Amino acid sequence: MILFITIFFSSCDKKTEYKEVEKDKGVFLSGKIIPDSHFLGDQKCKECHQDEFKKWKGSHHDKAMQIADSISVLADFNNKKFTSQGVTSRFFKKGKEFYVNTDGPDGKNHDYKIIYVFGLTPLQQYIVQFPDGHYQCLRTAWDSVKNKWFDLYPDFKVVHSEWLHWSRGGLNWNNMCSDCHSTNVRKNYDEETHSYNTKFAIINVNCEACHGSGKQHVTDVEKMGEKYVSDGSFQMTTETGPKELVDQCARCHMRREQFSEAFNFEGTMLDHYYPQLLEERLYQADGQILDEDYVYGSFTQSKMYQNDVTCTNCHDAHTLKLKFDGNKLCAQCHIPEKYDTPKHHFHEQNTESSKCINCHMPGRFYMGNDFRRDHSFRVPRPDLSVKYGTPNACAGCHKDKDDVWAAKNFTKLFGEVDSIHYSEKLAPGITMQPNGHVGLIELMNDTHQPEIVRASATKVLSNYNAQNFVEEYITLLNDDSALVRGASVDVLSTINSTDYTSYFLPLLEDPKRSIRVKAFYGLAGLSESEVPEVYKDSYSKVKKEFFLHLKTNADFVGARIKKGDYYIKKGNNEEAIKNYENALAIDEINNQIRINLATLYYNGKQYAKAEETFKEVIRQEPQFGPVYYSLALMYAELNRVDDAIIQLKKAVKIMPENIRVYYNLGLLYDKKQEYENAEKIIVSGLKKEATNEGLLYVLAYVYSKSEQKEKAKNIVYQLIDLYPNNQQYRSFLNQL
Structure with missing residues (x-):
């Protein structure tokens, strides 16, 4: 089974010689990169472990990545053409080398040399080299069972300017594949130049990718001979416990976020991912x-x-x-x-x-x-x-x-x-059933349930407005499960409040790096001078871990957005804008980024930039309703009421189920004293949601201002019946 798409690089890395050091006191790991010279290769392992080598040879791990040659390439490159989604690719040879002619990042066809191959069955993929150290995986792959070319995503059209195009981030080997298809990978991404200098010790997944570098082991065996006793430094041995083994395999057999610069066998899975x-x-x-x-x-x-x-x-x-x-x-x-x-x-x-x-x-x-x-x-x-x-x-x-x-x-x-x-x-919680939150709360507090289920319930509960469950989340920050602690920090970090951030401080000393880094992000609203003395040392150490985490993942849009969000929490709008602009630079048609960036421009009083950014979203996605709504809110705050009304009317047509559009449009008509239009749009909204509190209140308010007091009273009576504890409505009735 092929796990990821992957590729190869030169291993002639001139790093400073690795020095064995004692681990830092407490939970902080050294983070040292293991030099390639400590990985001796499968032929050295074979000398003593012939049976294991024989089984491994030819496996999917062995063939995870290979140099493209007449033996490794399974596909037909005899001038074969394949067309999918309007793109025709031609596969051919020049001497002993393999080529493809297909559409590139500019939308035009070019010849590309195949450098590496990925996998065996049921498919084999092919990788080409781009400038600045980028290696890209072709979208067209070879079906090694049916012996034919095919499109990995036949029903999904992708244009050359999209992040998902094969020549861009979505099928980039360096960040999407390398960590799991080769041994001792260091991605070495430079954000300033958007370039890679990716290195690894061994091209494929060899013995040491799972068991750890072999240099010390071989030295000890040669020194001790038959008296050799394992020092316990090797991974995935017969002594490894069942759940620990799952975690060690999970490094590559899971969808995850990376938290360390490179995997070096220190700590546990949650110290790296x-x-x-x-x-x-x-x-x-x-x-x-x-x-x-x-x-x-x-x-x-x-x-x-x-x-x-x-x-x-x-x-x-x-x-x-x-x-x-x-x-x-x-x-x-x-x-x-x-x-x-x-x-x-x-x-x-x-x-x-x-x-x-x-x-x-x-x-x-x-x-x-x-x-x-x-x-x-x-x-x-x-x-x-x-x-x-x-x-x-x-x-x-x-x-x-x-x-x-x-x-x-x-x-x-x-x-x-x-x-x-x-x-x-x-399921009721994920599908947002009316009382789905009840089951989620039960799950996240039930320690007999699987950890990942409890953590997932914790995360999903935030769909029901996390602000309503702050106390429950604070309690889970002390949970025995690191997954649950991490999910709780993630949710609390999204709430725009610093009332409970002090609860994150102990997590700066959590035994798992990923949880410490999440806690640091949650503490962004706290200035460094406000950190209690007892936590200052830990805060300083985790700060380094946090920014290394961002640097490691800077080739992903999400990491650049996270950095921008960090500065939003810090109140640094200028740095936030810079990082959102950087995110847009590597995914230029991601309009969710663009909408958030427009909001940042607006918050920084860069109104012209904000307006142009919103309009660019409209040009690219004219049927994307939220952008009209966001642009309208900006116009309303700038007192451009007529412009705001135009945008909200468009929003109503595109997303008629969004109640907030009716609410805001009704308020704007009221502001212009167009009470008939206000009544009409609010009644339209109430046909979608008859008991919506906001719409009923605005309608009563409009009736009261337009001298229709009896109608206003009838609406207020409804509000009192629906919300008997809200004294504001009784006061409103008395005024009427």
């Missing part, structure tokens, strides 16, 4: 895979993980293949007489339908033809599919049936569900 949580658009509402989530986020939801089943219980550590075929794999733990029988699965024995994985590990295709299974190992729940639109294995196989049929027949065969699964509380 923080995983993507279960959120909308990335996971299904019940936690099943949706986007490319890899494995960690799924597997850590499972009962298997909770009961210390680990990766190597099913997968051979070196070949990466399954240890057994068919249901024998599951029969290692699950009694065949009980589970591998029609009495359990209700399908004909020894068929595809009777395989455990097809009910408990349904999957999806990624990258066009790469089928990956969900590792959360769950019981199919067609009843949840009916409620929340989540997939289930039953309807997934019975294509001619729907979820209602599947739910009915599941109950007929297995009876009513007699236990509560976390997905029954997670």
Whole structure:
């Protein structure tokens, strides 16, 4: 299975010789980069570990990345043409070298030399070199099963100016692939020049990528001979605990954010990365895979993980293949007489339908033809599919049936569900059901639930207005789970208040780097002089970790935005603008950045720039309703009422479900004393949401000003019935 798209670089790195040092006291790690000379290569490992080497040789790890040559390249480059989404690519040779003619970053076709190849089956990708150290992965790949060229994203048109174009950030090897496809990678990105000098010790995922650099190990073996005793410095050994092994594999088998400059085997996973949580658009509402989530986020939801089943219980550590075929794999733990029988699965024995994985590990295709299974190992729940639109294995196989049929027949065969699964509380929250927050609060406080589920519930709860749950979040800052602490800090950091930032201070000494860095960001509203003396040393150390984190990820739009947001919290509008402009420079058609930048211009009284920036969004995306709304609010604050009304009228047409548009347009008509227009637009909004408090109040206010006091009284009576504890409405009635 191909995990990421990846590529190679020269390893002749002239870094200062690495010196072994004692770890800093407390939780702070040295952060030292391991020199390439400490990685001796698989041939050295083979001298003593021939069986392991033999298994590894030819595996997906071995073939994670290779130099393009007549042996490594599987695809047909005999002047073959492939057309998709209006772009024709031609694959050909010049002597012994491989080339593609395809559209480049300027929208025109050019010849590009293939430098590296990625992977084996079910697909192989090809990488070309661009200026300034950029290496890019082609969008067209080779199907090594069907032996044909194909588009990784056949239904998704991308133009040359977009970040997702193959020649830009979305398919850039340096930041999207290298860390997991080669050994001892240092990205070495320079933000000022937008260039890379990426280095690695070994081109592929060799023995030392997983077990750690071999120099000291070989030295000790040669010195001690048969008396050799392991010093415990190696990773992923027979002594590694089940959950620790999952964390070590997770480094590459998860979707995540990076927090260290380079992975150097110090500390734990959360000292280097923080995983993507279960959120909308990335996971299904019940936690099943949706986007490319890899494995960690799924597997850590499972009962298997909770009961210390680990990766190597099913997968051979070196070949990466399954240890057994068919249901024998599951029969290692699950009694065949009980589970591998029609009495359990209700399908004909020894068929595809009777395989455990097809009910408990349904999957999806990624990258066009790469089928990956969900590792959360769950019981199919067609009843949840009916409620929340989540997939289930039953309807997934019975294509001619729907979820209602599947739910009915599941109950007929297995009876009513007699236990509560976390997905029954997670799904209502993710899909924003009216009382969905109740289940989320229960999940995030239930220490018997998987950590990633608790952390995800913590993050998702913020959709119900995090300000309403500040006390709950503050409590979770002391949770035993680092994932939950991290999610709590993330949410509290988005609230525009410094009332509780003192609660972040102890987290500057959290044992996990990722949590410390998150806490520092949350403390941005606190000036350095306000930091208590007892935390000043830790604050200073984490400040370095925070800015190194930003520097490491500066080739991602998100990191540049985060830096801008940090300065917004600091009250430094000028630096915030600079970083948002930098973000736009590497993703020039990202209009969410542009809208935020326009707001920053406005806050800095750069009104002309703000207006032009909003208008640029409109030129690029004329059907994007929020931009008309934002521009209208700016016009209103500048007292350009007529201009504001024009923009809000456009916003109403594009996003008629947005109640705030009706509310603000009604206020503007009232300001112009156009009471009839005000009444008309507010009534239109009330047809969408009849009990909306803001709309009812504005309507009553408009009636009172236009000498329609009886109508005004009727509306106020409604408000009093709906909100009896609001004394403002009773005072309003008395005035009328």
